[in-house]
Amino acid sequence: xxxKISKELERVQTFALDLETTSLDVxxxxxxxxxxxxxxxxxxxxxxxxxxxxYLDTIEWLFTELKNPNRLMYGWNxxxxxxxxxxxxxxxxACKIGDGFLGYKMxxxxxxxxxxxxxxxxxxxxxxKRFNQVTGNLFxxxxxxxxxxxxDGRNTxxxxxxYIHKKLEEENMTKIWIDLEGEVVKANCRIMHHGIAVDAAHxxxxxxxxxxxxxRLSREIQKSAKxxxxxxxxxxxxxxxxxxxxxxxxxxxxxxxxMPSTNDKVLKLLEDRHPxxxxxxxxxxxxxxxxxxxxxxxxxx
Numbered sequence: 001x002x003x004k005i006s007k008e009l010e011r012v013q014t015f016a017l018d019l020e021t022t023s024l025d026v027x028x029x030x031x032x033x034x035x036x037x038x039x040x041x042x043x044x045x046x047x048x049x050x051x052x053x054x055y056l057d058t059i060e061w062l063f064t065e066l067k068n069p070n071r072l073m074y075g076w077n078x079x080x081x082x083x084x085x086x087x088x089x090x091x092x093x094a095c096k097i098g099d100g101f102l103g104y105k106m107x108x109x110x111x112x113x114x115x116x117x118x119x120x121x122x123x124x125x126x127x128x129k130r131f132n133q134v135t136g137n138l139f140x141x142x143x144x145x146x147x148x149x150x151x152d153g154r155n156t157x158x159x160x161x162x163y164i165h166k167k168l169e170e171e172n173m174t175k176i177w178i179d180l181e182g183e184v185v186k187a188n189c190r191i192m193h194h195g196i197a198v199d200a201a202h203x204x205x206x207x208x209x210x211x212x213x214x215x216r217l218s219r220e221i222q223k224s225a226k227x228x229x230x231x232x233x234x235x236x237x238x239x240x241x242x243x244x245x246x247x248x249x250x251x252x253x254x255x256x257x258x259m260p261s262t263n264d265k266v267l268k269l270l271e272d273r274h275p276x277x278x279x280x281x282x283x284x285x286x287x288x289x290x291x292x293x294x295x296x297x298x299x300x301x
Contacts, residue, residue, distance in 0.1 A: 001053075002061050005036055005043055009065055012038050016074040016157035019081045020149050026083040031055075033145070034062060035153035039161065044149045049142045059088050071095035072178070074160035076116045079185050079192075086193040093189075097182040100156060103164040106173060106181075120155045123163050128155055203293045210290050217283040224276040231283050237262045240276075247273050 009015055020033035034045040046052045047059075062085070066073070075081055078099045082090070104114055120128050128151045168174045221231045227244055229236040238259040241247050247270060255261040264284060270277045 001043070001045070002058070006061075006065065008038055008041060009036075009068075009071065012040075013068075013070055014038070014072045014074070014161065016153055016160060017078070017081060018075060018149070018152050018156055019084055020145075020152075021084060024080075026080065026087055029084055029087075031059065031084065031088070033149045034058065035149050035156075037153035037157035039157070042150055042153045042157070044146050044153065046142070046146065059085070063090050066090070067092075067094045069094045069096070073097045074100060074157055074165075076100045076156050076159075079189055082186065082189040083193060086189060093186055096178050097185060098160055098165060098178050099182065099185055100160040100164055102181050102185070103160065103168060103177050106177060107164065107167050107171070116152065116155060116159075119159060124155060124158060126151075126155065128152070203297070206293055207290060210286055214283065214286045214290060217279055217286060221276060221279050221283060224274075224279060231280060232287060234262050235259060237280065241270075241274075245274055245276065 016035075016037040018035040018037075019031050020035070021029040021031055023029040030047075032046070032048045034047065036043045036045070045058055047055050065071075066085075073093075073095050075097065076099070078097055078101075082093055100116075100119075101114055104119055105111070108114075117128050117130055120126050129148050131148070165174065165177075168177050218231055222228055225240050225244065227240060229240055231237055234255060235257050238255070238257070238261075241262065242249050242252075242260045249260045252260045252266055255263070260266075262280075264281060267277055267281050267284075271281070
């Protein structure tokens with residue numbers, strides 16, 4: 001079967017890839033099915049069950065197919081699939097990639113529901129089975145799961161090739177999708193897999209210097225306000241600024257809490273209205289630095 005698929009891929013050079021896995025944790029998952037789809041065919045390669053293919057041999061075969069730079073591979077959230085394969089030994093994806101999830105977002109920026117099933121229903125007018133319909137059914141068989149996986153592969157190819165790629169070509173955005181976004185996905189996968197060099201000692205030094213400044217500014221802010229409160233609380237800060245200190249709220253936008261905003265853009269406009277405001281802006285910058293380089297980060301380096 002693998003030889004047959006290789007010949008088909010060599011002929012068409014464009015295909016869709018999907019993986020079914022035991023988990024969403026790319027570090028510990030096992031691949032249960034590899035799905036390869038082209039315009040004319042779709043194969044589900046089982047790596048579990050009675051008719052399973054050799055696990056490592058099949059994955060190594062897939063690695064070889066991904067080394068061809070002349071091919072275009074479609075997928076839906078390919079970052080997950082590539083990272084899963086990297087944790088099985090994949091070194092590099094040489095073929096070009098067109099991620100359907102990203103392509104759909106480029107076409108529909110305001111769409112907040114972009115999962116494969118929903119987009120399939122909306123664009124292809126098909127009714128694919130949901131994952132819980134298969135896994136949540138005590139009577140589901142391996143044949144049911146194969147059919148579910150087949151649909152995923154078929155729908156991924158048809159959406160990417162028949163809709164997304166064509167629409168992006170009409171908008172002259174194909175190069176952005178494949179040559180830019182596709183390469184960014186690959187680069188991010190490499191970064192997430194191999195990690196990046198971080199100077200943990202320097203981060204700890206920054207934190208050691210920032211904590212005393214945070215405490216000092218907090219004291220100065222409360223002294224200026226003549227009331228005890230948490231400067232880090234937007235609700236408490238809003239109350240202090242606009243009720244206790246009576247800073248005018250005219251032309252001040254309302255925040256998510258329903259109270260006048262205390263974001264930095266607003267505070268910048270208020271700097272000359274009360275000496276507490278410059279202190280608050282400095283305090284916010286310091287707490288943002290601490291939040292970026294929190295001790296939880298250094299514990300995982």
